[in-house]
Structure formats: C-alpha cells, structure tokens
Amino acid sequence: MSADLVLDGLDKRFPGSPTPALQTFSLTVAAGSCTAVLGPSGSGKSTLLRVIAGLEEPDAGTVRIGGTDVAGVAAEHRGIGMVFQRSLLFPHLTVLDNVAFSDRVSGMNRRAARSRAAEYLEMVQLQGFGDRRVGELSGGQEQRVAIARALAAEPAVLLLDEPFSALDPALRSDMHDLLEAVRREVSPTIVLVTHDRDEAARASDRIALLERGVLLHEGTVLDAYRRPQNLRAAQLMGGRNEVTGEVRDGHHHSALGAVPVPPETPTGVGTLVIRQEDVAVLDDDERAAPSGAIPGVVESVRVTGARSEIAVRCGDVLLHAEAPPTQRCPLGGRLLLMLPTAAVHVVA
Incomplete structure (x- = not known):
C-alpha cells in the first residue's frame, strides 16, 4: 500500500505574490514512514501538499511516488489520499457509504464495497456506526470517517492537512493514538502538515521545518528539538x-x-x-x-x-x-x- 515519496527541487510562485510559495524544496519520505511538515501560517505547507496531490503544478522540480515521476498525472490517478482540516464527507450518504465511495466509483459492487468499508470503520474504531448520517457524528468521529475513507482507496501516500487542529486537546490526543494504531496495521506513507510542535513530535518519525517556502531543517524528531540545523530551526521548535x-x-x-x-x-x-x-x-x-x-x-x-x-x-x-x-x-x-x-x- 505504501510507497516512497521523493520531492526534488520544487518551486512554486503564485501570480501577484512577492515571494515564492516553495523554493527549491527537496524532501524524501521513506515508504511506510511519517514526516511532519511544520511551520508558521503562510509558510507553504498546504501548497506543498497540493503540489504532491496534483492539485497544483510546480513551476520547477519533480514529484516521484514509488520511483515514478507523476508530472502530468491527474490528481485522481496519483494514488494519493488526502484528509483536510474539515472532513468534507458527503452529508447525503451514510457513514458506511462514505467510506465505500472510492470502491463504488472504481466499479466494485455495493455489497463488496460496503464489506470493505466496514473493515476500515473497524480500523478507526467506529464499528457499528455505518448506518449513521454525517450530521449525527461528533467532530472527532467525522475525522475518523475521513481517514477511513482515504485509507479505503489504498493510497500510495496519505496526506494530512492539519486534520486535528479543530478538535479539543483530549480529542486530538485520541486521534494521535488512532493514527499510531493505523500505522501499525497498514503502514501508509504519510505527510502530516501541522503548526503544532507537540503534534509533530507525537505523530511522526521525522520533522521537516518550512518557512517562506524554504526547507530549514529535516531530520528525526530528536534532531529537530536538540540538533537543529540552524538558529531559525531552533526558534521554530520553541528553543x-x-x-x-x-x-x-x-x-x-x-x-x-x-x-x-x-x-x-x-x-x-x-x-x-x-x-x-x-x-x-x-x-x-x-x-x-x-x-x-x-x-x-x-x-x-x-x-x-x-x-x-x-x-x-x-x-x-x-x-x-x-x-x-x-x-x-x-x-x-x-x-x-x-x-x-x-x-x-x-x-x-
């Protein structure tokens, strides 16, 4: 299910912006690992995810997934799963059918798609919730369903764009535990965007620090805290x-x-x-x-x-x-x- 992700020399500038959103950004995420991209608002984190997903085209540089350059490959064919800050679930579908959506679109019959969806709901600890409507769920439950829906598509890379930032501290801690359990079970390759140092340390193997589109530091969680590559990296980690x-x-x-x-x-x-x-x-x-x-x-x-x-x-x-x-x-x-x-x- 997982594949390595290699970003090489990504540049991206939006018309009218005085500074690039990404500047010669290079990063490798090993298959089955999780890298947290950490930085202040406006640092280019979400732009980075959109470039990986194929929702934005870079001005320069390459994105390789499992060794394949995906330039020109449509977003829906890249093998990317994405979970946003808001769950973006379909309100007219049940929880089960939300999770089964990707299989149904790919042509799987309803019975088989729902059977697979039930397995993913169990993975995110929502067994028995399949018949509920989205409006009956709490915020934390909605994000669990969103993660299950993304995983059901069996993506090569899972992108998480601050998916827990709207939750209260207790729920966020629960979601970190859930993410850890999911990683043990299916080992997806994950890029997690966050502005929260504690979340980055709790949920990831490595931390990449981004500011004004520039990669300041990349390494293990311990390195980010105690062996930053420069002074600004030390400051961003709260030193x-x-x-x-x-x-x-x-x-x-x-x-x-x-x-x-x-x-x-x-x-x-x-x-x-x-x-x-x-x-x-x-x-x-x-x-x-x-x-x-x-x-x-x-x-x-x-x-x-x-x-x-x-x-x-x-x-x-x-x-x-x-x-x-x-x-x-x-x-x-x-x-x-x-x-x-x-x-x-x-x-x-």
Missing part, C-alpha cells in the same frame, strides 16, 4: 536560549565563559543553543557548586502546569530554564545553572 560566541579547544567561548561542547562540534564562530528543559537548575551553594556551574539571578517566573519557566540573568546573558514546582525560584533569588555537554548544540 529560547541563544548565546553567540566562538568554538575553540572543545569549548564555546562567550559572555558565559567557556562551556564544554560535544566533540563533533566544528570550530569557529557559532551560536550555542540548548533547550530550556535541558538546563539544570541548582540551589545557590557555591561551596558545593559543581565544576562549570553558572551563577545567575532570577528575573522572571511563570508557572505552567507542573513546572515553572524561569529567566535567569547570568551576567550579560539571559538564560531560560524549567524547574519543578518543589524548587524555590523567588524573583531576585540567586541560582546556579548547569548546561549538560550532551544537550549543548552550536549552529553557525
């Missing part, structure tokens, strides 16, 4: 610590002093980035301070659920960290911060 300096002799030298860096870090001018959740927060006891501890003064505290986000002034540098609620971080109080070497990353 808040940026310290300019220079790498030499295995250390990043800056206003913080000499901070050890991983041995593979190249020498030269670079910006040290480290996730705020990776910064260790210690009580200010200089007598027991470990080597490399950085003293600072708490400038702000914001409680977010079970943790506190704190900003600590360390000389000329403001560092952000997270602390458990059991740790006292009074405004104006002194703390020690540790930057674990394994969590430090330097971008050019």
Whole structure:
C-alpha cells in the first residue's frame, strides 16, 4: 500500500505574490514512514501538499511516488489520499457509504464495497456506526470517517492537512493514538502538515521545518528539538536560549565563559543553543557548586502546569530554564545553572 515519496527541487510562485510559495524544496519520505511538515501560517505547507496531490503544478522540480515521476498525472490517478482540516464527507450518504465511495466509483459492487468499508470503520474504531448520517457524528468521529475513507482507496501516500487542529486537546490526543494504531496495521506513507510542535513530535518519525517556502531543517524528531540545523530551526521548535560566541579547544567561548561542547562540534564562530528543559537548575551553594556551574539571578517566573519557566540573568546573558514546582525560584533569588555537554548544540 505504501510507497516512497521523493520531492526534488520544487518551486512554486503564485501570480501577484512577492515571494515564492516553495523554493527549491527537496524532501524524501521513506515508504511506510511519517514526516511532519511544520511551520508558521503562510509558510507553504498546504501548497506543498497540493503540489504532491496534483492539485497544483510546480513551476520547477519533480514529484516521484514509488520511483515514478507523476508530472502530468491527474490528481485522481496519483494514488494519493488526502484528509483536510474539515472532513468534507458527503452529508447525503451514510457513514458506511462514505467510506465505500472510492470502491463504488472504481466499479466494485455495493455489497463488496460496503464489506470493505466496514473493515476500515473497524480500523478507526467506529464499528457499528455505518448506518449513521454525517450530521449525527461528533467532530472527532467525522475525522475518523475521513481517514477511513482515504485509507479505503489504498493510497500510495496519505496526506494530512492539519486534520486535528479543530478538535479539543483530549480529542486530538485520541486521534494521535488512532493514527499510531493505523500505522501499525497498514503502514501508509504519510505527510502530516501541522503548526503544532507537540503534534509533530507525537505523530511522526521525522520533522521537516518550512518557512517562506524554504526547507530549514529535516531530520528525526530528536534532531529537530536538540540538533537543529540552524538558529531559525531552533526558534521554530520553541528553543529560547541563544548565546553567540566562538568554538575553540572543545569549548564555546562567550559572555558565559567557556562551556564544554560535544566533540563533533566544528570550530569557529557559532551560536550555542540548548533547550530550556535541558538546563539544570541548582540551589545557590557555591561551596558545593559543581565544576562549570553558572551563577545567575532570577528575573522572571511563570508557572505552567507542573513546572515553572524561569529567566535567569547570568551576567550579560539571559538564560531560560524549567524547574519543578518543589524548587524555590523567588524573583531576585540567586541560582546556579548547569548546561549538560550532551544537550549543548552550536549552529553557525
């Protein structure tokens, strides 16, 4: 059912737009894997999906599905399934007949099409819902039906265009679990467009960061968070610590002093980035301070659920960290911060 997807040098510009929607965009999605395309509004995410699906023609570049260049192939013949933010189900059909639609269009008899549709409804945990009308479903149930309908067409590639963004947090979590179960059962090749970092991390194997039509970063979920390819990628993934300096002799030298860096870090001018959740927060006891501890003064505290986000002034540098609620971080109080070497990353 799944096939690899290879995008090579895609360009797309719309008339009247000052900037391209896509600029020499290249990406490979391995068969059976899921890549989340993450970026702010207007970054080109939906345009990318439309180009893959054949709903837009690129100005340059190629789209290959299973090794075949699909230039000139009509959208309905590309082997693409697509699920949008709105389910776009047929209100005049039952749930079962919505899912059976692609088989009926291809000429399968009604009994066989409905039998297959029932299997896909079971896959999305809606067995017994086949006789209902679309208007009787909740938003989450509608999206489950939309996914079942897309899968019933046995697409080579499944495109998901922010399909869960209109759902409340609990339902979104349920849909992420459902997507994981579907992947275990049928292993579709998936491109998921989202603007939600947590969703991208939860639902995908790899993350591609897109801004103004340019691919900023592509790699594993862990790489996106802790080894971004550039400073803007770090910012898009929610990183808040940026310290300019220079790498030499295995250390990043800056206003913080000499901070050890991983041995593979190249020498030269670079910006040290480290996730705020990776910064260790210690009580200010200089007598027991470990080597490399950085003293600072708490400038702000914001409680977010079970943790506190704190900003600590360390000389000329403001560092952000997270602390458990059991740790006292009074405004104006002194703390020690540790930057674990394994969590430090330097971008050019």
